[in-house]
Amino acid sequence: MITIGGYLDCYAAGELKEALPAGIEGGTGDVVISLQGVDFLDETCLGVLAGVHKQLRDGPTTRSLRLVPDTAGHLTRLLQLMGLTAAFDLYSNLDEALTASCPGVPVGGMGKETSGSAQQSRGDDR
Structure with a gap:
């Protein structure tokens, strides 16, 4: 599981682009990214998430990117406005x-946490 938080604009995109693949490399299962701590997400960082989704989908084994938007629904609304709700799980x-079931497929990319300006902070294994 990867947790992302803070203000994610074009200035954070580079760090996010480096941190996310590092968090999923070597895994074999689906990847869960929590966006519950995100205060702002611009189209540049949304593009980074789309790139990770494509990387997982087109890899040697098909993996899924599971996103958990903010509880207030702002990010879900943004994805709806951009027509991307069907692109992400x-x-x-x-x-x-x-716990979403894909028979026999574990959740991968565990233990990474990204916050603020897309810097890795501490890891929490689940």
């Missing part, structure tokens, strides 16, 4: 995303 809460 969206979940209303973290437990739902972590």
